């Protein structure tokens with residue numbers, strides 16, 4: 001599959017990783033839109049938020065339980081935003097589910 005985030009996850013494309021565990025990775029966005037801007041990406045290839053099903057409920061819970069830890073590691077735990085774009089017209093450009101974690 002020609003997916004840039006799968007390649008980052010497998011290590012064939014370099015990235016600035018800020019957090020990794022068995023279910024997700026987080027790395028700096030190559031084109032940051034805020035002073036802190038990381039992408040939180042499940043290791044499983046899921047095309048977008050629209051492709052999330054009940055089978056992903058545990059993974060989604062893990063992502064949301066990990067976001068405060070990543071925010072704390074980056075020093076933005078008191079003020080941050082989380083965004084996911086689903087579908088090209090909504091601004092999605094990489095079709096592997098990811099959450100933008102940004103400082104104000």
Ligand code: 5GP
Pocket residue numbers: 004013015016027028029030031032039084085091092093094095
């Ligand atoms: P989307 O537009 O799909 O919501 O977000 C995709 C994000 O991935 C963009 O903010 C873009 O800057 C980032 N991005 C695209 N290619 C790469 C890459 O090769 N490395 C990194 N670190 N970020 C990327």
Ligand code: ZN
Pocket residue numbers: 003004005006007044045046095096
């Ligand atoms: Zn992928």
